[in-house]
Amino acid sequence: MPIYEQEYLAPRKKRTRMLHWFKRRSTLTFARDGKTLGILLAMVVGSFFLASIAALSMPTGLGTFIDLLLFIVANALALFLLGVTVSWLLSLLYLPVPRALLSATIYNGALCYYMLDEASMGLTFSLIMTGVFLVTLLMIGLALNSMLYRSKFGYIAVPMSVAWVLFLLFFHPTIEQFESTSSFQANDYITPLAVGNPAEEGEYRVQSFTYGSGRDNHRDEFADEVQLLSRSIDASDYITTWKDWRTTFWGFDQTELPLNGRVWMPEGEGPFPLAMIVHGNHRMENFSDAGYAYLGELLASRGIAMVSIDENFLNFTNWTGIPGDNYRLRAWVMMHHLLQIKDFTASENNPFYNRIDLSRVAVMGHSRGGQAAAIVADYERFFEDDESLDGFETINVESVVAIAPTDVSIDDERPRLNDVNYLTIHGARDGDVNNFRGDRQYGRTSFTGSLDRLKSAVYIADANHSQFNTDWGRADMRLPGGMFLSRKQMMDPEEQREVAKVFISAFLEVTLHNNDQYQPLFMDIRHGEEWLPRTQYVTRYVDSTYERLVSFNRNNDVEEFPQGITASAEGFTEWDKTSTVDRGGNNKAADGVVMEWEDDMSYTLSLPESYVTDADSVEYFSFSMAQMDKELEAPYTGETDPSLELVFSLNDGGEVSISVDALQPIPPSIWTQYTRYPFLEDITRDGKYEEAIEPAFQTYFIPIMMLEEAEASVEDLESITWQFSDGPGRLVIDDIGFFREE
Structure with missing residues (x-):
């Protein structure tokens, strides 16, 4: 054979041998996975469990069923493609291990760690819990394996895996010192107030309706079924980035934010004082504004109109983050709601006409909304040059109610209330805003003595963050983090909302209705012993008579x-x-x-x-x-x-x-x-x-x-x-x- 032909055929033979080697190694990719089917099955099921948790923690707004379907299908494709690819690469390295099983284990570990880390659970905690998750899948898999292949090891593996799973589900240790005491000790100087429970319904019948833009992709009550049309507002000065997905989801951008509100109005001529509440930063896909209906129905029955406003479009989502100058923005939107209601009260042929007393207004908020309410009461510090708020000076904010508020510095400023009534309530078991931030705002609230004013801080041992809103569930963290939070020492959701009803209703009775009979409750909660759930309360109080x-x-x-x-x-x-x-x-x-x-x-x-x-x-x-x-x-x-x-x-x-x-x-x-x-x-x-x-x-x-x-x-x-x-x-x-x- 000529030399040039030998030189030509040599590379071909090398390529042929190389291709033959790749082919042979590929056929041996899963050769070492024999009799691991049970463990592999556990790993596959574990990945679908993680995908389901991810779907629930990162909603798209398309609905829970569609979210689950999308995440499960994506997980199946990722597990298959990555599993095959990694197993094949491991076979090329001659690693003598069950390659499909190892690939599935690596996939589950990476996915579990990513989800925990993305939920801000912390590096060490995420690593530990990822290890616990993989050990759990391994033990379940060994039990399945022993049953599939009728191994004698099953007599040990099955009860061990069952015991391990039960241990994880029910092992919930508590330390005795974490249990709270009751605040209701007898005292000869403290007697029940000779007035009705402020959490009980009053004498007014309640009219409920909504106002809004008339355009909403998700809620008919603000779209076709809205009873009263409101204007939209341009927030471009506060929101520089509004991503396309947010526009697609809501149907509007930052130049046309809607003013949507749920109203509970006492039936009668009025005029009635107004309480407006705004929610905090929950998932934008899980709407929060209806979660205070229990307060709206109560206050309206006692002669106070209440509005719960919609700011869900300002909330966080995994897909686009959170928009703009968020803390200031929430107060700004709240002020525009008050200006819109001011216009409604002056316009005939709507339910607000001449029925709202804007000289007696309380602004209320939960979480970030609690800080927004304080900003509204001190608006000149934050919106001095905003011409869109012209006319707000005619609205008299008498009172602020902050439920587990944040207290973030905005341009090195925090609200400082002067001659404004202030109430903050906070749960010691708050896993979200876990510092008593309202206590700092309490310290920055001052009185000149020229007006009858009070401030009160209520710290509740067994209350958490989310249960003050009926739409937020019981966990103060989204999944998967919420799975690790303790619920053993938390009070029942209805009890926690009863606490809110008692204090908020009594506070507004004093500050909006001038009903001083409830004022002693804030000086000593034992005056309301018959109204409040048994737990430990720590309360702080000052009024304008204090020297x-x-x-x-x-x-x-x-x-x-x-x-x-x-x-x-x-x-x-x-x-x-x-x-x-x-x-x-x-x-x-x-x-x-x-x-x-x-x-x-x-x-x-x-x-x-x-x-x-x-x-x-x-x-x-x-x-x-x-x-x-x-x-x-x-x-x-x-x-x-x-x-x-x-x-x-x-x-x-x-x-x-x-x-x-x-x-x-x-x-x-x-x-x-x-x-x-x-x-x-x-x-x-x-x-x-x-x-x-x-x-x-x-x-x-x-x-x-x-x-x-x-x-x-x-x-x-x-x-x-x-x-x-x-x-x-x-x-x-x-x-x-x-x-x-x-």
Whole structure:
């Protein structure tokens, strides 16, 4: 054979041998997967389980059935293509392993980890749970395998896999300290209010209707069935990016945002005060605005018109993220709703005409909506140059209600309310906004004393975030994260909404209807013992009659105050000014004096001779106090039970001692177990749930009548001493002062 032919045929032979090798290796791709069918089947079923969870956690808006179908089909194709490809590549590497099984395992592990990581569960937690998931599939697969091939190993594998699955389903350990106590201790000075339960329906019949743009791709009540047409608004100044899928889903872009609202109106002439509520940031495909109907029906029956507005188009979705200057934007849309209602009230032939009193308005919100409501009440700080809001100054926002609000800085600014009534309620088991953010806004709310105003903060041991909205379910995280949250210590959804009804209705009775009979409820929740579910409540309160005695701001010395009052302490291991911090380690708004002691301690405020107060008008001496025992070393971390006696020393040398424990015992720290597995709290969501305790202030009221019963007067006070015992203890005190009769 000529040399040139040999040179030509040599590469062909090499190529032929190479092709033959590839063909032979390809036929051996699954050669080592014999008798692994049961395990492989478990892996396939596991992938379909993950695909179903993904479909439920990332809705497209096309419907649950279509979402499930799309994700399951996509999973089947991905599993097949990747499984075959990876198995073939493994065969080329001569790896002596069951290649299809290994490929399916890698696929499941990668998919599980991706879903957990995308849900912000944290690196370590995601790795651990991915491992648990794969071990579970392996154990189920071994049991199936033993049954398919009638292996004697089945006598062990089947019961082991059943026990493992039952363990995962029902293993839900709780630590005793996480259980809350009841706040309803007997007290001779606290009696039930001689007024009806504010959560019960009132005397008005309720008219329900909607207003909207008349165009909505998903809800007929804002489209063909809408009773009252509203305008659209251009949010281009606040939204720079609005993706095509969002336009396709909603049928509009940022230049034509609709004003959609659900209305509950008392039947009658009116005019009625108005309460407007806005939801927070849930999935945009899972509409949230109807979730406050329980409040709308209640308030309207009690003579307050309520509107729940639709801002779902501003919410997050996996497919396009979240639009614009989102926190400011929510308040801006809410203000346009109020302006639209203002126009309705002036226009004949609509249900609002002359029936709304815009001088008595409450703005309310949940989560991001709670911060939006506070921004609306302080709108000039955030919308000074926005001409689209002209005329809003004629709407008088009397009150703000914030349900588990956020408190995010916007251009280095947060709302500061002045002479506006403020109520915030928050659950200690809130797995979303897990810091008591409303407490910071409470601290930034001030009164001049020229108007009758109040502010109150209510911290509820067994409440979570989502159950205040009937559309949000019970979990504070979307799937798959919600699967790991504990529900054992959460109150029943109806009970949690009953708490909201009692406090919100009573608050609006006081601030919009001027019904002061409900005001004592916010000073001491035991006035409403018959109305509220049994759990632990920590409440804080100030009104416009409050006269501060000392201020613990950072400019003051710890021992001397500008008013001429001096402070001293004995028996302390620490005594200094401090700011309480939330679970994230962020300072709250107000400073206080922190005291730590081993056995007994006393803290005294000495009044100067020049101190004068009008004793005839003083009704209570008051202070707020929060447990700081989470900072103590074990075994006292969050576990102290201190006692307190208050001693009023008089100019004539006399003393009046009052047991604060007898009036209202110092509440223990509220421990929160967020997840099903408390031993993983430190790593879940990169440590978001690491801190089980957040300090919350309780306000204490000492009736001046107790001094008068001892034939003493406020005018005769020389000093006030807090005598702590049953240490060790660590507490912070703030808001020391007097409340006067209105």
